[in-house]
Amino acid sequence: MNKKILLIILLIFSMVIYTACTKEDTKVDIPPVGDVGESIDDDAQVGDTQEKLDFNGMTMNVVTTSEKYVELFDAFAAEVNAKVEFLSMSSGEVIARIEAEGGKPMADLWFGGGVDAFMAAKESGLLEQYRPIEIDKVDSRFVDQDGYWSSKGLTVVGFLINEELLGEKNLPIPSTWAEIADPIYKDEIIMANPAISGTNYGAVKGILDMMGEDKGWEYLSKLNDNIPFYGKRGKDPEEKTVAGEFAIGIIPADKGSFDVAEKNNLSVVYPEDGIAWVPEGVAIFKGGDGVDIAKAFIDYMLRDENQKILSELDGKDSAQMIKDGVSGYDLGLPKERLIDQDISTFGSMREEILNKWEELTKGK
Amino acid sequence: MGVRKKTLDFLDLAFKLLVAMVVLVFVLYPFVAVFGKALYRNGRLNFSEFLFLKGELFLVKNSIVSATLTAFLSTLFALSIGLMTFFASSRQRKIIMFILLLTMVSPPFIGSLTYIELFGRNGLITKQILKLSINPYGLWGIVSVQTLGFTSLNAVLLMGYLDAFDNTMIESARSLKANTTSILLDIVIPIIRPAIAVSFLLSFIRSMADFSSPMIIGGAYNTLATEAYLSIIAKGNSPRASAMSIILFIPSILVFLVYTYFSKQEQRASKSSRDTKGELKKTGLYYAIMVLAFFFILWVIIQYSAIFLAAFTDKYKGDTYFTFENIINSIPYLKDSFIRSILYSIIAGILSSLIGLILSYYSYIKNIKYMRVLDFISNMPYIVPGTFFGLGYIFAFNKWPLELTGTGLIVILNLIFRQIPMSIRTIQNSMTQIEKATLNSAKDLGAHSLDILKDVVFPMTYSGLFLSFSNAFISSMTTIGSIIFLVYPSKKLATLVLFDLVSSGKYKLASVLSVVIIIICLSVSLLSYRILNRGRENVS
Numbered sequence: 001m002n003k004k005i006l007l008i009i010l011l012i013f014s015m016v017i018y019t020a021c022t023k024e025d026t027k028v029d030i031p032p033v034g035d036v037g038e039s040i041d042d043d044a045q046v047g048d049t050q051e052k053l054d055f056n057g058m059t060m061n062v063v064t065t066s067e068k069y070v071e072l073f074d075a076f077a078a079e080v081n082a083k084v085e086f087l088s089m090s091s092g093e094v095i096a097r098i099e100a101e102g103g104k105p106m107a108d109l110w111f112g113g114g115v116d117a118f119m120a121a122k123e124s125g126l127l128e129q130y131r132p133i134e135i136d137k138v139d140s141r142f143v144d145q146d147g148y149w150s151s152k153g154l155t156v157v158g159f160l161i162n163e164e165l166l167g168e169k170n171l172p173i174p175s176t177w178a179e180i181a182d183p184i185y186k187d188e189i190i191m192a193n194p195a196i197s198g199t200n201y202g203a204v205k206g207i208l209d210m211m212g213e214d215k216g217w218e219y220l221s222k223l224n225d226n227i228p229f230y231g232k233r234g235k236d237p238e239e240k241t242v243a244g245e246f247a248i249g250i251i252p253a254d255k256g257s258f259d260v261a262e263k264n265n266l267s268v269v270y271p272e273d274g275i276a277w278v279p280e281g282v283a284i285f286k287g288g289d290g291v292d293i294a295k296a297f298i299d300y301m302l303r304d305e306n307q308k309i310l311s312e313l314d315g316k317d318s319a320q321m322i323k324d325g326v327s328g329y330d331l332g333l334p335k336e337r338l339i340d341q342d343i344s345t346f347g348s349m350r351e352e353i354l355n356k357w358e359e360l361t362k363g364k
Numbered sequence: 365m366g367v368r369k370k371t372l373d374f375l376d377l378a379f380k381l382l383v384a385m386v387v388l389v390f391v392l393y394p395f396v397a398v399f400g401k402a403l404y405r406n407g408r409l410n411f412s413e414f415l416f417l418k419g420e421l422f423l424v425k426n427s428i429v430s431a432t433l434t435a436f437l438s439t440l441f442a443l444s445i446g447l448m449t450f451f452a453s454s455r456q457r458k459i460i461m462f463i464l465l466l467t468m469v470s471p472p473f474i475g476s477l478t479y480i481e482l483f484g485r486n487g488l489i490t491k492q493i494l495k496l497s498i499n500p501y502g503l504w505g506i507v508s509v510q511t512l513g514f515t516s517l518n519a520v521l522l523m524g525y526l527d528a529f530d531n532t533m534i535e536s537a538r539s540l541k542a543n544t545t546s547i548l549l550d551i552v553i554p555i556i557r558p559a560i561a562v563s564f565l566l567s568f569i570r571s572m573a574d575f576s577s578p579m580i581i582g583g584a585y586n587t588l589a590t591e592a593y594l595s596i597i598a599k600g601n602s603p604r605a606s607a608m609s610i611i612l613f614i615p616s617i618l619v620f621l622v623y624t625y626f627s628k629q630e631q632r633a634s635k636s637s638r639d640t641k642g643e644l645k646k647t648g649l650y651y652a653i654m655v656l657a658f659f660f661i662l663w664v665i666i667q668y669s670a671i672f673l674a675a676f677t678d679k680y681k682g683d684t685y686f687t688f689e690n691i692i693n694s695i696p697y698l699k700d701s702f703i704r705s706i707l708y709s710i711i712a713g714i715l716s717s718l719i720g721l722i723l724s725y726y727s728y729i730k731n732i733k734y735m736r737v738l739d740f741i742s743n744m745p746y747i748v749p750g751t752f753f754g755l756g757y758i759f760a761f762n763k764w765p766l767e768l769t770g771t772g773l774i775v776i777l778n779l780i781f782r783q784i785p786m787s788i789r790t791i792q793n794s795m796t797q798i799e800k801a802t803l804n805s806a807k808d809l810g811a812h813s814l815d816i817l818k819d820v821v822f823p824m825t826y827s828g829l830f831l832s833f834s835n836a837f838i839s840s841m842t843t844i845g846s847i848i849f850l851v852y853p854s855k856k857l858a859t860l861v862l863f864d865l866v867s868s869g870k871y872k873l874a875s876v877l878s879v880v881i882i883i884i885c886l887s888v889s890l891l892s893y894r895i896l897n898r899g900r901e902n903v904s
Contacts, residue, residue, distance in 0.1 A: 096849075
C-alpha cells in the first residue's frame with residue numbers, strides 16, 4: 001500500500017516536472033544570426049529580400065481570428081526555417097490580456113480582427129512600428145500612416161437569407177438596408193452585438209457614414225425594433241439563420257458564407273443601397289522574442305503569390321483584397337457599392353458609437 | 365517506533381504546511397489580485413466600477429433567478445434518478461450509471477447549440493415533430509440547457525450516497541406496514557438531505573458562474589457572468605469584469621454559508637453494505653419519481669444522440685446525408701493539443717483529489733480550526749466565473765517571484781485549484797459515511813493520525829475520490845473560461861481548438877471533436893471507476 005502511494009506521488013511529480021520543463025524547451029532565446037531584422041528595414045534594396053532568411057527554428061507566436069490560416073503559416077515557416085504557433089482570440093481579449101499581463105506581449109504577430117482594436121492598441125503603445133516591403137502597393141486607407149498596423153483584406157457586410165422561412169411567412173426577400181427596417185420583418189432579423197463582432201461594428205459605422213449621424217441613428221433605432229436580441233458571438237447570426245431560427249442574419253459575406261448558404265439552401269445578398277466594410281488588421285507586438293520573424297511574415301504575406309493564397313484561405317472576392325492587382329474569387333461583389341467610409345474615425349469614434357448603441361438597444 | 369513516530373509527525377506537519385501554503389498562494393492570492401484590480405485605481409480606493417449596479421441591477425436578479433431554477437430542477441431530476449436506481453436491479457443501475465457518466469461530459473457550447481437544433485424555433489423536435497413554435501431564447505432556455513448539463517453529476521453524487529444506505533431501516537418500516545410514499549418522505553429523503561443540499565449548492569453556484577450557456581441561448585436575458593465575460597472580450601475592460609464577478613460572489617457565498625450552517629447539524633450517516641434490496645410497492649410517489657427520471661433520461665439521450673449524429677452527417681441543399689468526411693477532416697485538429705489536454709487533466713484530477721483529501725481530512729475529520737478556514741477559502745474558485753479565476757492568475761503570476769505566465773504550469777495549477785472545491789465537496793460527502801467510532805477505535809489502538817488517513821479514511825472515501833477524480837478530469841477536459849486567458853499559442857488545449865471550430869462555424873467538426881472528448885472522458889472515468897472499485901474490494 002505504502003509503495004503504491006509512493007509510486008503514484010512519484011508519477012505525479014515526474015509529470016509535473018515534465019510539463020514544467022517542456023516550457024523551457026520551446027522558448028528559444030538565441031538571437032537570430034546576423035542582422036536579419038535591420039537588413040529588411042527601409043535601407044535594404046528590394047533585391048536583397050529575395051535572399052533566403054533563416055531564423056534557426058525560432059518560434060513566432062501568433063494571435064489570429066481563426067485556425068484557417070495554418071497553410072499560410074506553415075509555408076512561411078518552411079521558407080524561413082521558423083516555427084509558427086497560433087491561437088485564436090477576439091480582439092477585445094487580446095487587448096485585455098496584454099494589459100492584465102502588465103504589457104508583456106503574449107504573441108509576436110496579430111493577424112486579423114477589426115482594425116478598430118488595432119487603432120486602440122496603437123494608442124496604448126502595444127505595437128511595433130514597421131513599414132513592410134511593397135506596402136506602397138496597398139491602398140493608403142488600409143494602412144496606418146505611422147506604420148503601426150496594416151491590413152490583410154476587407155470584411156464586407158451582407159445578409160444571409162432563409163428564403164424558405166420568409167416564404168412560409170409570406171414575406172418578400174429584402175435586398176436593401178432600408179427594406180429590413182420595415183416592421184413586417186419584426187423578430188426575423190439577427191445581428192451580433194457590435195461591441196463583440198467587428199463585422200457588425202463595421203455595419204453600424206458604415207450605416208452612420210452612409211446616412212449621416214442623425215438619419216443613421218434614426219435608422220438603427222427602427223432596425224432595432226425588428227431585432228429581438230443581439231448575438232453575443234460573431235458567428236451567432238450565421239448559425240441561427242442556418243438553424244432556421246431567424247430569416248435574416250447580418251453576416252460577413254465571403255466564400256465561406258456562400259458555401260454555407262448553398263449547403264443549407266439559403267442565399268447571400270449584398271445590400272443594394274450600400275455595402276459596409278472593415279479592414280482586417282495586421283500588426284506586430286512590441287517587445288516579443290519573435291519581432292523579426294513577424295516583420296518577415298508581413299513582407300511574405302504581401303507578396304503577390306501569397307496574397308493569392310490568402311484570398312483563397314479567406315474566400316475573398318477580388319474587391320476584398322487590399323493590394324493592387326491581386327484577384328480573388330468572383331463572388332459578384334460590386335466594388336462601386338462599397339460605402340464611402342471614414343476609416344480615420346473608425347477607432348476614435350468606437351467608444352462613442354458603442355455607448356450610444358448600448359443606450360439605444362438596452363436590455364437586448 | 366520512536367523514529368517512525370517522529371517521521372510521521374514531521375510528515376503530518378509538512379502536509380499541513382504544504383496544504384496551507386498552496387491554498388493561500390494559488391487560491392487566495394489570485395483573488396486578492398482581482399479584488400485589487402476592481403477596487404483600486406492609481407493606488408486609491410475607487411468604487412466607480414460598481415456603478416453598473418445602478419442601471420443594471422436586473423443582471424443580478426437574472427442570475428439569481430436562473431441559478432435558483434436550475435439548482436431546483438437539476439436536483440429534483442437527480443433525486444428522481446437516484447431514487448429510481450434505489451428500486452432498480454444492479455444491471456439496470458449499471459446502465460443508468462453509464463448514461464450518467466456519459467452525460468456528465470458536456471463540451472462547452474455544443475450543448476446549447478444542439479439544444480437549439482432540437483428544441484429551437486425551427487427545432488427538430490419542437491417544430492418538425494411536435495409542430496410547435498417555441499421561442500427557446502431566454503430564461504427557460506438557460507435553465508433547460510444548464511439542467512441538462514448539471515443533473516448527471518448530481519445524480520451520481522446522490523447515488524453514491526444512496527449506495528451506503530442502511531436498508532434495515534426500510535425493512536423495519538416495511539414490516540410496520542409503512543407505504544412507499546411515507547418511507548421515501550419520512551426515511552430516505554431526510555437521511556440523504558446533506559447530499560441533496562450539496563447538489564443544490566453546486567448547481568446553484570455552477571449556474572451563477574456559467575457564462576457560455578446564457579451567451580448562446582439567453583437571447584435578451586443577460587446574466588452577470590455573461591456580462592462580466594463580455595466586458596473583457598468586447599470592451600477589454602477587466603476592472604469592470606472584476607467588479608461584476610465580485611457581485612456574483614455575494615449570493616453564492618450566502619448560499620454556501622447557509623449550506624455550511626445546515627450541514628453542521630447533520631449527523632453522519634452510518635455505513636452498511638447493501639445486500640438486501642429495497643423492494644417497494646409501486647404506489648404514489650413511486651410513479652412520480654419514475655416519470656421524472658424517465659423524462660430526464662429520454663431528454664438527455666436525445667440530446668447526446670444528436671451530438672453523435674451531427675458528427676456523422678452533413679447537409680447539401682438542405683438535405684441531410686451520412687458521411688465519414690467530418691471524421692476525416694477533423695484528424696488534423698486532433699494533434700498535440702489533445703494529448704496535452706489529457707495529460708493536464710490527469711494531473712489536475714489526481715492532484716486536486718489528493719489535496720482535497722488531505723485538506724478534508726484535517727478540516728472535516730480532525731476538525732482543525734484554521735483548516736476549516738482554508739477549506740472555506742479553497743471553495744472560492746468554484747463560486748466565480750472561470751474567466752475571473754483566469755484573470756486572477758494573470759494578475760497574480762505575471763511578475764517575480766512567481767512569474768508563471770506563458771508556462772504550462774500556470775494552466776495546470778489553474779485547473780487543479782479550480783476543481784478543488786468540487787473535490788472537497790465530493791470527498792467530504794463520502795466522509796460523512798465514516799463513523800466517528802471507527803476513527804476513535806483506530807486512535808485508541810495507537811494509530812498515528814497519518815495511519816488513520818492512509819488506512820481508514822483513504823479506503824473509505826473511494827467513492828468520493830473516484831467522483832472527485834473523474835469530475836476534475838472531465839471539467840479540465842471541457843473547461844474554457846478559466847484557461848482562455850492563460851494559454852499561449854504554443855500550449856493550446858483541446859477545448860480551445862473546439863472553441864475555435866465553434867466560433868468559425870464548423871459545427872460538424874466541432875461535433876466530432878466533442879464526441880472524441882466525450883469518449884476520452886468516459887473511458888477515463890470508467891477506468892478509474894474500475895481501479896478504485898478493485899481497490900475497494902481489496903480493502904473490504
